[in-house]
Amino acid sequence: MAEHTCQQDHSHGNNHRHAHGHLSDIGFIIGVLCFITAIFVPYENMKTIMYLATIILAGYHVIGEGITDTFTQTKINHRFTPNVHLLMTAAMIGSVLIGHYNEGALLILIFAGAHFLEEYAEGQSRREITNLLKINPTEARLIDATGTIKKIAADQVKKGDHLQVLPGDQVAADGVIISGSSDINESSINGESIPREKSVGEEVFGSTLNGSGNFTMEVTKDSADSVFAKIIMLATEAQANQSPTETTIKKIEPIYVKTVFLLVPLFIVSAPFLLGWDWSTSFYRGMVMMIAASPCALAASAVPVSLSALSNLAKRGILFKGSTFLTHFAKIKAIAFDKTGTLTEGKPIVTDVVYGDQADQAAIDAVITAMEKQANHPLAEAMIAHFDRKELSQQTLKVTNQAGIGLVAKKAEQHYRLGKLSEDLLIAVPLKTAIKQMEAEGKTIVLFSINNSVEAVIGLMDQPNPQAAAIIERMKQQGIQTVMITGDRQAAGENIGALLQVDQTIANVMPANKAQIVQSLQKDYGLTAMVGDGINDAPALVQADIGFAMGEGSDAAIDVADAVIMKNDLTRVDYAYRIAKKTDKVIWQNICFSMLIVAILVVLNLIGKMNIGLGVIAHEGSTLLVLMNGLRLLRKLPE
Template sequence: MTCQHNETNEHSHSHEHDHGKLPVILFFVGLAAFILALFIDAGLVKNMLYVVAMLFAGYHIIEEGVMDTISATKAKGKFTPNVHILMTLAALGAMIIGDFQEGALLIVIFAAAHFLEDYAEGKSRREITNLMELNPTEARLLKADGSTEIVAVSELKIGDQLQVLNGDQIATDGRILAGYSSIDESAINGESIPREKTEGDEVFGGTMNGTGSFTMEVTKDSSETVFSKILELVNQSQSNLTKTATRIQKLEPTYVKTVLVLVPIFILLGPVIFSWDWRESFYRGMVFLTVASPCALAASAVPATLSAVSNLAKRGVLFKGGAYLSNLVEVKAIAFDKTGTLTEGKPQVTDYFFETEEAEQAYIDIIVGMEKTANHPLANAILEKFDSQDELDLDVENQIGKGLVTNYAGVAYRIGKPASFTDIPNDVVLLNQRYADEGKTVVYFSENEEVKGLIAMMDVPNEAAKKVISYLQTQGIHTTMITGDAERTGQAVGKQLGMDEVIGNVLPENKAEIVKGQQAAYGPVAMLGDGVNDAPALVQADIGIAMGEGTDIAIDVADAVLMQNDLTKLSYAHRVAKRLDKIVWQNIYFSLAVILLLVVLNIFGKMNLPLGVIAHEGSTILVILNGLRLLLPIKD
């Protein structure tokens, strides 16, 4: 609620009151009393109605102004006023000099604008907390006799079996035991396209089942699901504000105290400097009290911050608070873990060559038959690339130092590292050297120990990575790739991506030291990793950003999470952070300019109480609406 920020702890969280519908009802009673007073001539009755209008329409303002000041003063052991006390004193001052109508009008306008501000600022909070409504509460528990029972999600235990029908909300994290369906996981990862899921696949609580149905096994307690961790993170984001917002909130009591000191000085100096009579000077003092209130300034950062965090949350980018998002603007260098962050995280066949084109398919049939018996990433890459025409059932042996060996139709075949072969054609040697220089892993295929071909594989760069790296460099951000791979492999990938720096042969425990070195060399540093073996580096960085498709470990460890392995979300987050910074400073400059203008106009006698309140509240609403622009998606 605007003009209502009290420090509840050392981090200065926004404090909100919830009086239900009572303030609204009282406001309309007060408004009716004010309108009635306009049509009554009797002075005493008229003024009594204005007093009723002040007390009823301004009930919540007066209560928050007086009661919050008292409670904050007791808690801190020193006088800690809030901005509402300024409006209360201004209305009281108007009554003292007999301007009951202006005092009542001040309160009525201020209270009406207050409700509008509350609605506008509340919109940003509602946008970010609408995830709460998606929190599942019930599940179909599958009992031993085959029947189902609707139970509370909190009663579920790991190992329970649930039935999920078409259109159901999935109650908790688990694994599909039987069935098939497409599932809308946008609540988890921001991806609007449903995912096809079948037996053995993971499903997440809070997501929506499509047209299929399935049986699932509970694998996590309801408090440990990915969705519950997202809700916890969203809650944190609403209290963790930007440094600017926190600084404004901490300065608010000091600002109000300064105004309270300046008002009596202003009143006393009025007759001396401006030759006002005492009544005019007192009235001008009440106007000063009103227009100098920092409501717009107090609303400069909070709605904008919450709107920005909400904008990102809806697109699968979760920040644990506005402070981390605002820090993204200050980052001068970003370090990336290679595997799974800048690359796809698994090798793919990029090139292959066979000496005899006529025998190529026959060789592929044998290679597929051999690799089907293996169980390692390179075998998977080969099987994804090649299709066999003849399904061969081969007896394959994995010999240490030689690789995969088999005999077929009286001929010996082998797949292994280049160093294990001696009879190698020159063209194969040249290709091997070229592919190795490009950071690719090469295996040879031989017939009776005579090399007949090769296959080159590589963990290929993420499609979005090059575009994101290019964007960061246009922003003057130094990019570094950290990898445990050999230096040559790392440099090859880094060259494809256009990285500024590549550091290879790095052990996981050394990544944090590299980040520390980058901080010394460049300033604030962000680190992107998978949230598991990169944990020390994520913690060391000024902002730790985890890549992960809904992994709870990533959510626990990082300051921000890209819920899908989509690097474009990083550049989007940076653009949102830049706009947040721009809008907050727009609001601050505008708020201070309005206060200065209204104070000057008051000194020259060009401002009265009602006009001062309208201008003051109008500026506050404009500031909030400007912040709410961050709810809109940012286009490239």
């Protein structure tokens, strides 16, 4: 059961969770019946007995927590460390001592009821993160050396094992498909509910759900090192790592309670002299003051909000390592993006082809296709995608890759070359002009020549991520400085930067220097976020105030970043930023509202317009309103 929101949570590792169980529930229900009975019973003695029964049956766990937790925490901290339960217990005892049995019973009844509701509300905010544990794989179908299949516990799976995965099975570990194919739901990893088709050679992740196919896989990681295991570890960290606001509230809560315990007796003693009250009125008003000044709503102002936000993000494949990083993200002044694979697709395409005046374009395309189909360089896929067509005649060429030159092939008396610019090539003026234009635009240039005469100039370029321009614009609208960092040449970087309209493009950057650039941005602008792939950007992600790793669940991303998107989807960066901003706004709404209610109740008590019953209703009502306001963060934000 979730932790009571008004309760201490100390750094000593003693998180006091109170599983009240069925006995408390039954006791509370009987207590409610006793209170209702007391209202209608005509005899005063019977009324008193019913009210006392209400206090004992409905409130014994409140009283017990007030006394035992205060004793335990006082012993641990070596100083008096009371909690709100003790405040309520003291107010109840005071009411009984002056004969207000009905109000003492009402106080305990409403406080105990609110206690259950608060635990339920906070439990809702933890649920998405905690539910990760429920989808942890429990068993696997191991194929042993003899080919026999047997079921074993998922935590016994080791790297190198072969597993059979049948339709509807949960994938037990990270691995690679070695036979078969299927559609796999990977929502537990990347938040994407649409199943992905997977076949031989493709990676699969533990905890994902197999669809209608069956396949055999080889395990590539021990169960403790799987992506899902690291997600659980990350989610656990998220619940423990609190924002500065949450930590401050936790620290001041016991101080606040002790102050109330000190001021209430002083108020009771001084009121007859300062306000002219009799001692009975003064004592009664002191009990009301104790309730009115209780910090329960303040204690519930931040933690449920942050947990709701983290749960919302986790459900959509955006994992933060704690609310402190969410707080930082809401206050960033600059955001730096790695270019390749983040702001761009990471896969170059052919953007320009300029042929010589007398060139046979179809024949050239056929030769380029034949040569590239035998190549293994990074541009081969892009070249084949552009030049390969059904109507081209299929050619067979013997191709070699010559260092410093490129791909070369020979057919009859013709020597073909596909590579970079060199001095021995003959280039017509129109093609030279095309080369200069492409160089100015930062494109990668490949020349196709026949017998050293260039017949075609090919320009390739990595294309912007379709989501990138919109995300950059959204950040700029928030007054955030946008920066693109790339190892590409200045011209190539500036061309992409201009397309995306980033504020600043920094090119020719070695991976080792990215952290220095982030440090410079922090000095110039303040809190800085870094968005990268989590591998070669690791130093920059660590240096940033909030390191945002994008990747399909890569180990490096999870290890080094403060937040991880389990899918390459830039829109989730924007979604996380909007959640972060709303979280900060709701927390301060709650803090201001809770303190305003305390002030109003105290003033009404001083002018005699407040009693214990109204005080408890207003106090617990404000706490529940604060909780409900925080639970709004569980809802998906509109696009």
